[in-house]
Amino acid sequence: MANLMVLQMTSCPDVESNLAFVESQLAGLTVTEPTMVVLPECFACFGGGDNAQANIAETIGNGPVQQRLAQLAKTFGVWIVAGSFPTRNSFDHRFSASCLVFNDQGELIADYQKIHLFDVQVADNTGRYAESASTQPGNKIVCFDSPFGRVGVAICYDLRFAGLFQAMGEIDVLVLPAAFTAVTGQAHWLPLLRARAIELQCYVAAANQTGIHANGRQTYGHSSVISPWGEVLVELPAATGLVGTKIDYALLADIRQRMPVGQHNCFRSTFVEPR
Numbered sequence: 001m002a003n004l005m006v007l008q009m010t011s012c013p014d015v016e017s018n019l020a021f022v023e024s025q026l027a028g029l030t031v032t033e034p035t036m037v038v039l040p041e042c043f044a045c046f047g048g049g050d051n052a053q054a055n056i057a058e059t060i061g062n063g064p065v066q067q068r069l070a071q072l073a074k075t076f077g078v079w080i081v082a083g084s085f086p087t088r089n090s091f092d093h094r095f096s097a098s099c100l101v102f103n104d105q106g107e108l109i110a111d112y113q114k115i116h117l118f119d120v121q122v123a124d125n126t127g128r129y130a131e132s133a134s135t136q137p138g139n140k141i142v143c144f145d146s147p148f149g150r151v152g153v154a155i156c157y158d159l160r161f162a163g164l165f166q167a168m169g170e171i172d173v174l175v176l177p178a179a180f181t182a183v184t185g186q187a188h189w190l191p192l193l194r195a196r197a198i199e200l201q202c203y204v205a206a207a208n209q210t211g212i213h214a215n216g217r218q219t220y221g222h223s224s225v226i227s228p229w230g231e232v233l234v235e236l237p238a239a240t241g242l243v244g245t246k247i248d249y250a251l252l253a254d255i256r257q258r259m260p261v262g263q264h265n266c267f268r269s270t271f272v273e274p275r
């Protein structure tokens with residue numbers, strides 16, 4: 001058996017207090033079987049503007065926040081899917097929004113850079129988002145094998161682009177750190193999560209930010225784990241904290257055997273970029 005957990009946060013600009021919150025939540029877990037904890041987008045720093053993000057950016061595999069995450073994963077014996085965190089690259093002045101995956105030994109085993117950037121006018125009264133001004137888009141699909149099965153990684157706005165998920169091939173779990181806005185979340189969050197779970201016949205573990213942040217922006221919460229049949233198994237509406245569920249591998253196999261959409265799909269790619 002294995003556990004899938006999502007951590008909902010109201011992250012602030014102060015890195016230490018956000019990491020202390022992550023630590024306090026992990027410290028409350030009793031881990032007796034493989035456990036994966038998904039952190040939301042911008043878990044380490046949110047609402048302080050692009051400069052605050054740029055100031056904490058690290059090179060992948062090297063830096064104090066990554067060291068802390070590795071140590072937390074090892075200490076508490078959990079896999080950590082570390083939201084998005086700003087990382088530096090050599091080819092652009094902008095940072096990348098990276099999702100960093102640590103195994104329960106504290107080893108960095110995958111990293112994904114957010115591909116679809118949120119350059120959107122959400123509504124007349126909630127301002128304009130221009131993520132690409134500060135963030136370099138990624139260009140690689142990332143999946144990895146683990147005790148949880150084959151896991152695909154995407155971040156927030158990526159959720160809207162079905163082609164990305166079709167290109168992943170067969171995965172057992174989709175992890176989705178997010179900072180989905182309150183306005184768009186109300187309208188689209190759960191329908192999109194459920195659609196991805198149904199189409200891919202996989203678990204979806206989606207960790208969101210919640211509440212009002214230092215910059216006045218509001219995020220939707222409702223972090224959830226969805227079953228491969230599209231049911232919302234656990235959902236945390238507005239509070240911060242951890243929720244999760246066990247992965248039922250018999251259910252996964254049964255759904256795919258009865259309704260083999262992976263085999264019937266004329267468009268699904270088997271191509272996945274190796275790490």
Ligand SMILES: O=C(O)CCC(=O)C(=O)O
Nearest residue numbers: 118156157179180181184
């Ligand atoms: O797709 C949405 O509605 C929200 C996306 C978002 O907030 C983000 O990618 O940061």
